[in-house]
Amino acid sequence: MLPTLTPISDNTLWETLWAPYPDLYEEVLAHIGPEDIVLDIGAGDMRLAIPMAILARHVYALEIQSSLIESALQKDLPPRLTILHEDARTYPFPAGITTAVLLMRHCTHFRLYAEKLKALGCPKLITNARWRMGLEVIDLQAPRPLxxxxxxxxxxxxxxxxxxxxxxxxxxxxxxxxxxxxxxxxxxxxxxxxxxxx
Ligand SMILES: C[S@@+](CC[C@H](N)C(=O)[O-])C[C@H]1O[C@@H](n2cnc3c(N)ncnc32)[C@H](O)[C@@H]1O
Incomplete structure (x- = not known):
């Protein structure tokens, strides 16, 4: 018998579900260099944060779900990765971030994250949150017309x-x-x- 599926009507709930995007990881990694200090917003079980931390100077990975943090802590973690069990909406982002990564197609807090990053002087955001398919690299400091x-x-x-x-x-x-x-x-x-x- 097929299980009963409950429709998801709330985007906020969507955001807390874990839906990794393995088809995008290679593309993200191509944008990460040895001098980068990366903030991964909604890092899931760290499957992208780990290879990023091998390439970058440092990676901060924010994740709200305890079960994903627990499963990440079972892994062999690189020394340049800091896992933060925090809510990205309220947690003050670390200073010095050169590249932020937001892989979250149903993100309902894009402006909040973009404002926080811009205020810290972060130049670049790699995301699938706006077009909800593929990746874009956003210049966070560029002037924007109305x-x-x-x-x-x-x-x-x-x-x-x-x-x-x-x-x-x-x-x-x-x-x-x-x-x-x-x-x-x-x-x-x-x-x-x-x-x-x-
Ligand atoms: C669509 S999944 C993508 C996971 C990961 N970026 C990947 O591509 O493998 C989004 C992740 O963001 C996390 N998340 C959603 N809202 C969050 C918040 N406010 N603070 C921290 N993490 C959040 C979810 O728990 C989920 O693991």
């Missing part, structure tokens, strides 16, 4: 949303279609964030 200030085309927002801002079809070229605008606000941002950003 939604109203971009013309038209694909956009990725500081809030974690993505979308397409419509515009005149006759002005659409391959170049404009391939270009993605990084914006500080978008129609999905909360009204308070939108008015604050003005």
């Amino acid at each position: 939604f109203d200030q971009i013309s038209f085309g694909w956009y990725t927002c500081w809030c974690g949303s993505t979308g397409y801002k419509p515009g005149p079809v006759e002005e659409l070229t391959e170049e404009t279609f391939d270009n993605t605008h990084e914006v500080a606000t978008c129609p999905n941002c909360s009204p308070s964030v939108r008015s604050e950003a003005r």
Whole structure:
């Protein structure tokens, strides 16, 4: 008999489930160098944090679920890995991070994590949280225009949303279609964030 499946309607609950992304690890590792100090946000059982810690100067791996921390502690852990059993929403991120990794397709706290990292001067975030497929490397310190200030085309927002801002079809070229605008606000941002950003 098949088990009864309970539908998951809450994104926050999704985030606390463990769904590793083994197809992305090689790509992430290609961005990690020997000078990097890495913060892995939602590190699961450390299956990516461990190879990152072999390549990087240091890796801090944040994970909220006790069972995953326990299973990670059974492994042969490299010395340059610090495992933190903490909630990434409230835990103050360590200073000096050069690369953050957020593999969490159903992340509902993208803006919070991006703000915390930016405030610490972290230059780079590697993530699948916005497009929810594949990886992107985000320049966290780049200036971002408001939604109203971009013309038209694909956009990725500081809030974690993505979308397409419509515009005149006759002005659409391959170049404009391939270009993605990084914006500080978008129609999905909360009204308070939108008015604050003005
Ligand atoms: C989709 S899994 C990905 C795990 C890992 N990044 C990987 O690719 O193998 C997301 C992980 O983030 C953890 N997580 C979710 N919210 C968190 C939070 N607020 N603080 C720390 N970890 C969190 C979950 O427990 C889960 O292990």
